[in-house]
Amino acid sequence: xxxxxxxPDTLSGLTWLSCYLTTGKHMQFYLSFGTVLLLLAITAPSxxxxxxxxxxxxxxxxxxxxxxGKGYIAIVRGVPDIAFFLFFVIALDQGFEWMRHQxxxxxxxxxxRQGNDFIVCAEAKLPRGNTAQWVHEVYGFFLAVxxxxxxxxxxxxxxxxxxxxxxxxxxxxxxxxxxxxxxxxFWRILVPQMWVYALPGLSNLWMVLIKxxxxxxxxxxxxxxxxxxxxxxxxxxxFTDYPHGDWRMWYFLALLIFYLGxxxxxxxxxxxxxxxxxxxxxxxxxxxxxxxxx
Amino acid sequence: MSCWQTVxxxxxxxxxxxxxxxxxxxxxxxxxxxxxxxGLLWNIYFGALALLAGFFLATALAVGKGARNRVIRKSASWxxxxxxxxxxxxxxxxxxxxxxxxxxxxxxxxPFTSAWLGALIVLFFNTAAYSGEIFYGALRxxxxxxxxxxxxxxxxxxxxxxxxxxxxxxxxxxxxxxxEAIFLxxxxxxxxxxxxxxxxxxxxxxYYANYFADKTFNPFVPYPILAGYFxxxxxxxxxxxxxxxxxxxxxxxxxxxxxxxxxxNIIR
Numbered sequence: 001x002x003x004x005x006x007x008p009d010t011l012s013g014l015t016w017l018s019c020y021l022t023t024g025k026h027m028q029f030y031l032s033f034g035t036v037l038l039l040l041a042i043t044a045p046s047x048x049x050x051x052x053x054x055x056x057x058x059x060x061x062x063x064x065x066x067x068x069g070k071g072y073i074a075i076v077r078g079v080p081d082i083a084f085f086l087f088f089v090i091a092l093d094q095g096f097e098w099m100r101h102q103x104x105x106x107x108x109x110x111x112x113r114q115g116n117d118f119i120v121c122a123e124a125k126l127p128r129g130n131t132a133q134w135v136h137e138v139y140g141f142f143l144a145v146x147x148x149x150x151x152x153x154x155x156x157x158x159x160x161x162x163x164x165x166x167x168x169x170x171x172x173x174x175x176x177x178x179x180x181x182x183x184x185x186f187w188r189i190l191v192p193q194m195w196v197y198a199l200p201g202l203s204n205l206w207m208v209l210i211k212x213x214x215x216x217x218x219x220x221x222x223x224x225x226x227x228x229x230x231x232x233x234x235x236x237x238x239f240t241d242y243p244h245g246d247w248r249m250w251y252f253l254a255l256l257i258f259y260l261g262x263x264x265x266x267x268x269x270x271x272x273x274x275x276x277x278x279x280x281x282x283x284x285x286x287x288x289x290x291x292x293x294x
Numbered sequence: 295m296s297c298w299q300t301v302x303x304x305x306x307x308x309x310x311x312x313x314x315x316x317x318x319x320x321x322x323x324x325x326x327x328x329x330x331x332x333g334l335l336w337n338i339y340f341g342a343l344a345l346l347a348g349f350f351l352a353t354a355l356a357v358g359k360g361a362r363n364r365v366i367r368k369s370a371s372w373x374x375x376x377x378x379x380x381x382x383x384x385x386x387x388x389x390x391x392x393x394x395x396x397x398x399x400x401x402x403x404x405p406f407t408s409a410w411l412g413a414l415i416v417l418f419f420n421t422a423a424y425s426g427e428i429f430y431g432a433l434r435x436x437x438x439x440x441x442x443x444x445x446x447x448x449x450x451x452x453x454x455x456x457x458x459x460x461x462x463x464x465x466x467x468x469x470x471x472x473x474e475a476i477f478l479x480x481x482x483x484x485x486x487x488x489x490x491x492x493x494x495x496x497x498x499x500x501y502y503a504n505y506f507a508d509k510t511f512n513p514f515v516p517y518p519i520l521a522g523y524f525x526x527x528x529x530x531x532x533x534x535x536x537x538x539x540x541x542x543x544x545x546x547x548x549x550x551x552x553x554x555x556x557x558x559n560i561i562r
Binding site (some may be wrong): 075077078079080081082083086087090091094113117118210211212213214215217218225228229232246248249252253255256259260263264 | 375376379380381382383384385387388391392394395476480481483484487500503504507511512513514517520521524525528529
C-alpha cells in the first residue's frame with residue numbers, strides 16, 4: 001500500500017509490519033469485520049420481527065397457532081443453537097430448491113432423493129449455475145441471515161412472550177371496559193407497554209447475538225474467523241512476500257480483543273438506554289432515579 | 295446386519311472401542327441413532343467435568359469479586375469479563391493455537407492440544423466465569439437478616455461462610471445456575487468445530503450428525519435425532535438440578551412437604 005513496500009525483503013521492524021498489515025489479503029480481512037456488523041444490523045431487527053410473531057402467535061386463542069408459537073419458543077431451549085445453524089442452512093437451501101422444482105418442472109418424474117443425492121431439475125437450482133460469483137456469495141449470506149433470524153427469533157419470542165405477560169392485567173381489563181376489541185387492546189395497550197419489561201431480556205439477547213457471530217464461519221461465509229485462520233497460518237517464503245511462522249494465536253487474540261471491546265461498548269450504551277427508558281416508570285429503577293434528583 | 299450388531303460395533307465408537315471404520319454408504323436409521331448417541335458420551339464428559347470443576351472456581355471468583363482487597367477484586371472481575379465478554383468459539387480457537395505454540399516449546403503441553411484436555415480447560419474457565427457472575431449476584435442478594443442472625447449466634451469467618459452464606463447463596467442462585475448448566479452442555483457441541491481435531495473420527499454427537507448430513511445430503515434425519523438426544527439430556531439436567539434445588543430449599547416452609555419426597559429419591 002505504501003510506496004516503500006515495493007520490495008518487502010529489504011524491510012524490517014515496524015515498516016515491515018506496516019506493509020504486512022496493509023496487503024490486499026489483510027484489506028479483505030478488515031472488510032470481513034464489516035460483514036459481521038452487516039449481519040448484526042440485518043439480523044437484529046428481523047429476529048425481533050420473528051420473535052414478535054412467535055410471541056403473538058403463542059398468545060393466540062386458536063390452538064394450532066398457539067401450539068406452533070409455543071413449540072417455536074420451546075425448541076431452541078432444549079437443543080444447541082449450533083445444531084440449528086448447521087441444520088437450517090442445508091434445510092432452507094433444499095426447501096427453496098424443492099419449491100422452485102415443484103413450480104418450474106411439473107412434469108419431472110424422477111424422485112428428488114436418489115440414494116445420497118438431492119436432485120432437482122436444472123431450472124430450479126439456486127442460484128443458477130451460470131450466475132456470477134457475487135450472486136452465490138449474496139445467496140449464502142442471505143441463508144445465513146435467515147438462519148440467524150429464525151434461531152434468535154425464537155429467543156426473542158421467549159423474551160417478548162414474558163414481557164407481554166408482565167404488562168399489568170388491569171391495563172388490559174380497563175381497555176376492555178372502554179369497549180376496545182381484542183385487536184385494539186393488543187396494538188394500542190399491550191404492545192406499547194411491553195418494551196420496558198422486554199428491554200433487559202432483549203439487551204441480554206443482543207450480547208448473545210454478538211457472541212454468536214463467529215458461527216458464520218460454520219455456515220461457509222468468509223468471515224473474520226476464516227481470514228484469521230488463513231492469514232495466521234504459516235506463510236511459506238515460496239508463495240508470499242511476507243513469510244512468517246504460525247501466527248494464528250495472535251490473530252485470534254486480536255479477534256478476542258475486538259469482541260471484548262464490542263461487548264463493553266454495547267454494555268455502556270444499553271445501560272444508558274435503560275436509564276432513559278426507566279425515567280418516570282413506576283418501577284424500583286424509576287423510583288431510585290426520582291430519589292436521586294430530589 | 296442386525297441393529298443389535300450395529301450397537302455392539304458402534305455403541306462406544308466415539309471412545310475408540312469397536313469397529314474402526316465408520317459406515318460409508320446405505321446408512322440405516324439404527325447406525326445414525328447409535329453413532330450420534332455414542333458421540334453424546336463426549337458431550338456428557340465435557341459438560342459434567344467442566345461443571346463440577348467450574349463450580350468450585352465459580353465460588354472462589356464470586357467471593358473474590360466481592361472481596362475488599364483491590365487486587366483480588368480486580369483480577370476476579372477481569373477474569374469474569376474476559377470469559378463472558380468474548381465468544382466461546384473464539385476462545386476455543388485461541389486456546390488451541392496457543393497450546394500448539396506451547397507444544398513446540400515443551401512436550402509437557404502435548405495432551406493440551408487434544409480435545410479431551412484442552413477443550414475441557416476452556417469450558418472449565420468459561421463456565422466458572424458465567425457461574426461466578428451468577429453466584430456474585432446471589433451473594434449480594436443474601437437477606438441482611440440472615441447475616442445478622444449468624445453474627446448473633448457467634449458465627450464468624452469460615453464457619454459463617456460455610457454454614458450460612460454459602461448455602462443461602464446456592465439457594466438463591468440455583469434457578470439461574472440450572473440454566474447455565476443446560477447451556478454449558480449445549481456449548482460442548484462447539485468443541486470439534488473449533489480447531490480441536492477429532493482424532494480417528496472420535497467426535498461428539500454433533501460431529502457424527504454433521505458427518506451423516508454431509509454424506510447423505512439429507513439434514514432431516516441426523517439433526518432431529520441429535521435434537522431428541524439433547525432434549526432428553528436437558529430433561530435429565532432439569533430433573534437432577536430440581537432434586538438439588540429441593541434439598542437447598544428444604545428448610546423453607548413452603549417447600550417442606552416436597553423435601554420429604556426428596557429424601558426418598560436420594561436413598562434410592
